[in-house]
Structures are given as structure tokens and as C-alpha cells.
Amino acid sequence: MPRLVHDTSAILDAAVRLLAAGSPDAITIAGVIREAAVSSGSVYHRFPNRAALLAAVWNRAVGGFHAELYPLFAGEPVAAAAALGRRTVSWCRANPADAWVLLAGLGAFEPAAWPAESRSAREADQARWDEHIRQLVTGLKTATGHETAEILLVVLDLPYAAVRRYLGAGRDIPASLEGIVERVIRTQLAGH
Amino acid sequence: MPRLVHDTSAILDAAVRLLAAGSPDAITIAGVIREAAVSSGSVYHRFPNRAALLAAVWNRAVGGFHAELYPLFAGEPVAAAAALGRRTVSWCRANPADAWVLLAGLGAFEPAAWPAESRSAREADQARWDEHIRQLVTGLKTATGHETAEILLVVLDLPYAAVRRYLGAGRDIPASLEGIVERVIRTQLAGH
């Protein structure tokens, strides 16, 4: 049989390209068919419906992002937080299309409609990620005395915010941004 | 004549409600007709097309937001920056529906398709806003020595990021967030 004439990842790449050019709603099956130059039969052979495609886009992007960050949690909390912020920016700079997926947020991918398989895959990764974050926050609280909301804001939300300014304006992320983000995080976590 | 049986702002309110419940693409004419319980004739009598409706939603939300912040630019730069961050959070807390408009970003409202009138109205306000920001940044650079990218990140992007965490998760913004944001801004602008 013509074993996988089209690569599934090429279909997801096309979907992500559509996302980067618009909103997550710009990911339509019809659009992917055009962008990836495949037939609807090929798409529906892989994904039972649009929700499953969206799920695959999300899970692939977030999975890749998390996989790259997990090693950074080892070590001293403040250093880990700084590395996390720095690497978040550099990952987005290296993967701007996938960065759009993260910035759009899970909610934009209609998780309620996902097939059970996609959902449980996501929940498994999410649980693992949450546990890492929980431990980091605990470590940072004892190390710095800051409250949880402040830590989450500075360590997790701030790097995204830094990236959003550039991607949202259609500009490339400057290399200097990594250093700025790391410096802000360190300043904040150092402040008594 | 039955002078304005329906209020135009009620139509915009319905549109904003749809946005808060989904993405900006959830603002459909058909959806607004249902949500506001008006006829398509009434909607099209006010807005020539969907783009004009989106423009009105954006301009109303951003106009209200900016109007509330303009007075804060007066005075000493660091204090102004702190007030700006604090007020951004409190405005979003008081106007969560309109906050969704800001968080979605101009790009999601398809400004390329706007009628000329809406576009120039936006550009006028944007120019005024940019000028205020430019002056504030200049003041902060001389006062603190920080670079532009860092100032924009901390003063403008950080408050949005703080708000996004709560709205994105469907939670109310806690009152304590204002203080956290202001403190982070002050800490950052104090760091030599």
C-alpha cells in the first residue's frame, strides 16, 4: 500500500502555519487541505474530526516545549526559575510557529470536544508539569518568601508576555530578550 | 419612527459577551442576533458588515481603557508607571468583558477589513497613546537607566500577563493582584 504518502507531521505543520497567520479558528480542515496540498480523505484518515486535529496540534507543541524544560527544574530554585524564563524565550524564538500555539492557550483549541485519547494524553502531561511547577514554587517560597501569585506571575507569565509583544506584532524575537527576562526574574526573586 | 428600539451599545455588549465566552471569531453576526435578541436588519442598519462591528467592539473597549489611564501619565515617571500597572489590573477586574477585548489583541479583530472611518479613529487614539508611552519611557530611562525593551515588558506587558492568568482560567481577578503588580513594577524600576 502507498504507506503514508503524506506525513502526518506535515499536516500538523500546515495547521500551525495557519494558526500563526491568524487565530486558532483559522485552523480549518479546508484550510489545512489547501495549505498541505492533501485531500480531505487523507486528513480524515488520520483525524476523526477537526477537534482531534486541534488536539494533535496542541499536544505536539506543548509536549515539545515541556520536554525541553523538564531538565531545568533540577537544581536550586532561583537558578531553575531563571533558566526556565530564559529557555522559554529561546524556545519561542527557535519555534515561533509552535510558540503561537502556546500563546493562543488551551482554551482556543476547544478541548471540550477532544477525543478521550487526546484528552488523557494532555492531562497526563499537564499533571506532570503541574507537579514540577508546584515543587518549584514551594522551593521559591521558602527561598525568597514571596507569595505564590507573585512567583507564578514573574516566573511563568512574564516570559510569555515578553514573547507575545514580538510575535503579536509579527516581529522576530530579539536574542537580547532572553537576558532581559532572566534579569527581571532574578531581580524579583532577589528582592527580599 | 421607532427611534432606536435597540440600543447600539446593547449590540456591542452582546458581541463582547460572545467574545468572553470564546474567541473573537465567536463574534458572529448570527450569534449577536441571538445574544442581543435583535433582527439582522437592526444589526446591518448600524454596521455595514462584520468587520465594522468588530471595529466598534475594539474601539469602544480600548477607548474606555485608555481614557481611564491618560490622567495617570502626569507626574513622576516611576509613580506613573506603578499607577499604570495598578490601574490596568483594576480596570480589567471591573470590566472583565472588555478586558477580553484587550487580551485578544487588535490582530484578532481583523483590522485590515475595517472601514476607513473605524481605522482612522483607532489610529488617532493609538497615536495619542503611543506618544504618552514614548514620553513615559523616556522619563523612565533617564530615571532608572533601564533599556526600552525592559521597561515596556515590566510596565505594559506584565499587567496584562497578570490579568490573563485569571481571565484565561475563567476565574475572577483577585483584588490583591493590583498590589502585586505594582510591587513588581516598583522593584524592577528601583533595581539600578
Added chain:
DNA sequence: TTCTCTCTAGAGAGCAGACTCTAGAGAGCG
């Protein structure tokens, strides 16, 4: 070679949304 089973192509049904069009309701004016 022939058979099988996976994968692909693409037509078409069904549906939702943007927008158009026409009839008419009714406030204000004379």
C-alpha cells in the same frame, strides 16, 4: 501474479454564517 488491506482522491450532502432585500411599524411633523 494476484489478493488484500491501507491510504488517497475528490465529489457531494448538510449546515452555519454573512449579507441582501422587501414589507411594514410607528414617531414626529404639518
Added chain:
DNA sequence: CGCTCTCTAGAGTCTGCTCTCTAGAGAGAA
């Protein structure tokens, strides 16, 4: 009271998207 002109109601058209269905291409097994 009747006329006008704005605003409203809602049916209807058209476009585009999701998803289904069927025919068939072709690798690998026998």
C-alpha cells in the same frame, strides 16, 4: 389625520466549512 422617513423584522441567497462516502491506487504477502 395623514405623510415621511428611520428603523426593524425576517425570509432568502450565497459562500465556505465539516464530514461522509465511494472508487481506486499501490505496497506487501502468498
